[in-house]
Amino acid sequence: MNQKKYRFSLALLCISVLLGGKALAQEAPSVSPASGAEKPALVQASMCASLKEGSPFNPGAVFPVNQGKVLCFSSFDPVPRKTFIFHSWFHRDVLITRQKLTLNTPRWSTYSTIQLRESDKGPWRVEITDQDAQLLGVLRFSITD
C-alpha cells in the first residue's frame, strides 16, 4: 500500500513540474508559498471530476451535480517531514466538511472528495491549511444543474 502511494506521488510530481505549478481551479487558486524549510510547499491544487493516472482529470470551475462527486487535488513539494494538512469544504460560507490528509516525505500529492446531492448546488470553496491552520490555498468552484 505504501509502495503504491509512493509511485502515485512520484507521478504527480512529474505532472506538477510539467505544468509549472499552475492550478486549474475556478480562478487561479491563491497558493501561499512555504514560510520555511520545515513547511510543506503547495505546488499544485485544482478541482476536478476524477483522477486519472494520479493527476486531475477534467479540471474545472463548474461541475454538474449529476457528476456525483467532485475532488480537490493538492500536491506538495518538498515535504520536509511527515505531516498533515486539512481540506475544508465550504458551501457558500458554511463549513460542510473538514478532511485531515497526511503528507509524506519527500513530496506528496493527495486529495479529498465529496458526494454531490441536489442541495449542494451553488458556489463552493475549499481552503487548504496546514497543521498550524495556516492557509496554503483556496479553490473556488460551483455546482450546477
Next chain:
Amino acid sequence: MDLLLHFYQTVKWQDLLDIALNSYILFRLYVLFRGTSAFRVLVGVAVFWMFNKVALSLGLVVTSWVIQGITLVAAVIIVVIFRNEIRSVLQAKNLKSLFWGFPRSVEVAPAEVVADALFELAHNRTGALLILPGKEDLSESVHSGLPWKGVLSKEMIMTVFWRDSPVHDGAAVVRGLQVDEVGVILPLSHRDDLPSFYGTRHRAALGLAERTDALVLVVSEERGTVSAARNSQMHEVKSKQELLEIIEKHAGATTAWGRTKRDKLEYGLAAVLSVFLIIGVWSTFTRGVDTVISMDIPVEYTNRPADMEILDTSVNAVRLEITGSGALLRRIQPEQVSVKLDLSKGVPGPNTFTISPASVSLPPGILLKDVKPPVAEVTLDRTVKTDLPVQVDWVGKIQEPYVIAQVKIDPPAVQVSGSARILSNISAVYTEKISVDQISRSGTLSAKLVVSPASLKLAQDRVTIEYIVKERTP
C-alpha cells in the same frame, strides 16, 4: 400632591402660550364690552357656567342638566337681543382698537355752554347736530369733517348752525374747550322702529350712537326740540337741567383723577381674573386624568455613532399607556407621539437603553403612565472596511461536452464596509446568478455583485469575468 407636582413638572411652553393667548383674548373682550348691557348679561352666563361645573363636581346630575340648558338658551338670547350692541362694538372699532389699547378718556365740554346754546337754537327753530365723543375713536365712523378749532362758546355754536352758514348742514364735533370739526357727515341708522317725525338729522345722530359711545345731541328744526342719542337709544330732552345732567353723566364720570385710577385698578383686576379663569378652563380641558389609552408606537433609534452600525434590536415598537382628559385623548393622532432612543452613548456589543419619559414625546396635556417593554436591547458594532474575494455564482446546465475550465475575475477582490461582526463571517462576495446554459466557448461578461445583508456596502458593484471553455475529455 404628586399629581400637583407632576402638573408643574410637565407644563410645556405650548401650554403657557395657550394660557397667555386665551387670557389676553378674554381680557380684550372685557375691555371692548365693558360698560355695555351685553357684558353684564355675559357675566351672568359665566356665573351660570361655573354653577354648572360645581353641580357636576357634586354629582347633581339634574341640576347640572338644567343649568346647562339655561346657559345655552341665555347665550342664544344674548346674541338675539343684543345684536345691535354687539355689532356696534365690533363694527365701530378699527382693527387696532380690537386687539390693542384702551378706550380714550373723554375730553370734557363745558356742559352749561352746550346746553344754553342748544336750547337757544331750539327756541329759534334752528337745526343742529352736536357730537360729544366718548372714549372711542370716531375716525372710522364719520367723514368729510372740516377742521374748525374754534374756542367753544354759545355764540360759536350758534354761528356754526346759523342757517346761512356754509357748514350748518353737517354735525359739529366738540372736544374739550373747542369746536374741533364742523360739516361732519354721520352714518344713518337703518332701524325701522323709529318715530315718523325723525328726520335725517335724527337718523344720523342715532347712526353714530349705534356705532360709538359718543353722545350726539340733536336740535329739531321743525319741532324746536332737543334730543340726545347714546348707546343706540334716543330720547327727547325736556329741560336744560336734564341736558346738563346727561352731558355731565356722559363726561363727568370719567374725568376725575380718582376715576382714572379706579379704571386702572379695574383693568388690572380684570387681567388677573382673566388669567385665573383661563387657567381653570385650561386645566379642566387638558389636565384631566380620567382616561387611559394604549398606543403602539415604533421606536426611532437616533444619534447612532458614525463609526457604528445597529446589528440587532430587541424591540421595534413599544406600547405606551397614556393618560389625560378624554377630550384630548380622542383627538390624539399616532404621528403626534414618538419614541426616540439616543444611541450616542452606545458601545460595541449589547447595550441596554431605558425608555424613559424623556424618550417619549407627547402632545401637550397628555401624560405618560407606562411603557412596555421599559428597556430596549440594542447590539451595536464598529464599522470596518475589508477586501473580500469575488466568486461567480454559476447556475444552469452547460452544454455537453463543454466544461468551464478556468475563470478570471477583474478585480479579484472588492472593498466591503460594514459591521465587523458580520464581515467576520463572510469570506467572499458573490456575483448575481450567471447562467451557463448558452456557454459553449470562452468569453467575457460583466456581472453585478450581490451582498447580504443589505447593511454591507460595496466600493464597486460590478466585475468583469473572463472564462475559458474547453471540451471535456471522454
